[in-house]
Amino acid sequence: MTIAAWPASERAWERTKASLAGGVSTGLRASMKPHPLFFRGGSGPRLTDLDGNTYLDYVLGWGPVILGHGHPGLTAAVSRQLPLGATYGSGHLLEAEVAEKVLARIPGTERVLWSNTGSEAAQVALRLARGVTGRRRFIKFRGHYHGWTDPMLIGYRPDAHGNLGLGSQGQNPNALTDVTLVDFGDLDTVTELLKSPDADIAAVFCEPVLCNSGVIEPPPGFLAGLREVCTATGTVLVFDEVITGFRIDSGGAVTRYGVTPDLITLAKAIAGGYPLAAVAGRADIIDRTTRGIVHAGTYNGNPVVLAAAGATLDALGEPGVYEDFERRGRALADGMRAILARHGVTGTVSQVGPVVQLLIGVERVAGFDDFLAADQAFYDRLIVQMLRRGLFTLPGGRWYISTAHTDADIAETITIIDESLAATLAEGPA
Numbered sequence: 296m297t298i299a300a301w302p303a304s305e306r307a308w309e310r311t312k313a314s315l316a317g318g319v320s321t322g323l324r325a326s327m328k329p330h331p332l333f334f335r336g337g338s339g340p341r342l343t344d345l346d347g348n349t350y351l352d353y354v355l356g357w358g359p360v361i362l363g364h365g366h367p368g369l370t371a372a373v374s375r376q377l378p379l380g381a382t383y384g385s386g387h388l389l390e391a392e393v394a395e396k397v398l399a400r401i402p403g404t405e406r407v408l409w410s411n412t413g414s415e416a417a418q419v420a421l422r423l424a425r426g427v428t429g430r431r432r433f434i435k436f437r438g439h440y441h442g443w444t445d446p447m448l449i450g451y452r453p454d455a456h457g458n459l460g461l462g463s464q465g466q467n468p469n470a471l472t473d474v475t476l477v478d479f480g481d482l483d484t485v486t487e488l489l490k491s492p493d494a495d496i497a498a499v500f501c502e503p504v505l506c507n508s509g510v511i512e513p514p515p516g517f518l519a520g521l522r523e524v525c526t527a528t529g530t531v532l533v534f535d536e537v538i539t540g541f542r543i544d545s546g547g548a549v550t551r552y553g554v555t556p557d558l559i560t561l562a563k564a565i566a567g568g569y570p571l572a573a574v575a576g577r578a579d580i581i582d583r584t585t586r587g588i589v590h591a592g593t594y595n596g597n598p599v600v601l602a603a604a605g606a607t608l609d610a611l612g613e614p615g616v617y618e619d620f621e622r623r624g625r626a627l628a629d630g631m632r633a634i635l636a637r638h639g640v641t642g643t644v645s646q647v648g649p650v651v652q653l654l655i656g657v658e659r660v661a662g663f664d665d666f667l668a669a670d671q672a673f674y675d676r677l678i679v680q681m682l683r684r685g686l687f688t689l690p691g692g693r694w695y696i697s698t699a700h701t702d703a704d705i706a707e708t709i710t711i712i713d714e715s716l717a718a719t720l721a722e723g724p725a
């Protein structure tokens with residue numbers, strides 16, 4: 296049975312548009328095809344919308360819901376904390392208990408700083424880098440995303456004229472003068488920039504796996520090369536592990552690729568869906584927040600989100616979690632590849648642990664330009680066909696798998712993708 300229309304969601308959207316800009320809480324959600332959906336709740340890997348349709352969820356709240364919806368251990372931990380209060384504006388032991396779990400998972404990290412969102416974590420990481428080096432500028436890679444703030448929302452997506460610069464109207468244009476954009480993998484250019492005497496570069500920021508633009512793994516030796524040149528030039532190396540942290544391995548990219556940066560930004564998976572972020576890394580850098588580098592935030596380290604994080608990290612620490620992620624990620628990716636071949640559709644599938652990327656119309660995805668070349672118009676049509684058949688997926692082709700997705704869910708999903716692709720092709724070719 297396919298879903299023909301979503302009348303309750305349409306009515307809800309009409310209502311929310313009267314009180315919220317675009318009827319949504321973050322701009323990207325308004326772009327959802329065919330229109331934003333509204334949900335009444337979720338359980339495990341499934342979400343149920345206001346019309347009563349149930350979907351296998353591969354959006355997972357854009358990443359955080361790594362244990363699935365309503366995970367019993369996570370729910371119990373948060374429920375135990377709720378009657379004790381939401382925030383104290385002072386210390387409590389969960390702050391350290393959960394920080395100790397983070398430090399134990401990520402080799403080479405010595406301190407944790409709690410924050411609320413990935414964007415804030417990137418902002419404070421940049422400030423720390425500037426504070427400890429006394430330098431102003433930073434290197435960022437094309438297509439990498441480090442949040443929506445003025446300094447960071449640069450070089451993420453080309454504008455209507457194909458230029459890669461500021462990401463938003465109203466953004467301070469001076470932010471452009473602080474950044475040099477480089478291609479992910481181009482170690483020679485990074486080295487040349489960092490070694491030039493007047494570069495004034497405080498930090499190199501990267502998504503160690505370029506999840507936001509194609510789920511592209513770092514070329515062999517690239518992260519180690521960044522580590523080496525940053526050490527040699529006294530530049531702060533920052534891995535933005537907001538997506539990869541606790542997801543692609545127990546210690547994120549650090550344990551998967553064996554390279555420890557100076558600072559790591561964390562969010563999303565760390566608290567299973569609750570709003571928590573962190574910077575983890577060198578004590579001598581993070582401790583500067585006690586000596587002149589300001590980091591503030593009313594909700595930093597509040598006990599509700601830390602209860603959630605403690606339970607999430609415990610659940611992710613269960614034996615077999617990352618083996619299951621890898622197996623299910625691979626099964627989904629292999630299933631997609633077989634479907635593309637069967638239907639004669641050109642496309643590529645990338646997969647790192649439980650993160651999978653399907654791109655139509657490109658034969659290989661080695662870099663940001665390949666990602667941009669993909670046939671997103673066709674993919675938008677495929678998304679709607681999948682939604683009609685009970686798969687809730689992200690625009691752009693990235694898929695997240697949670698611990699709640701079973702092998703049977705993945706097998707069902709592959710069958711649905713197959714039917715959906717056939718239906719999309721029947722409407723018109725890629």
Ligand SMILES: Cc1ncc(COP(=O)(O)O)c(C=O)c1O
Binds near residue numbers: 413414440441538
């Ligand atoms: C790699 C990366 N860094 C930073 C952010 C910003 O995090 P937040 O949305 O919590 O501000 C995101 C969000 O998607 C992200 O994917």
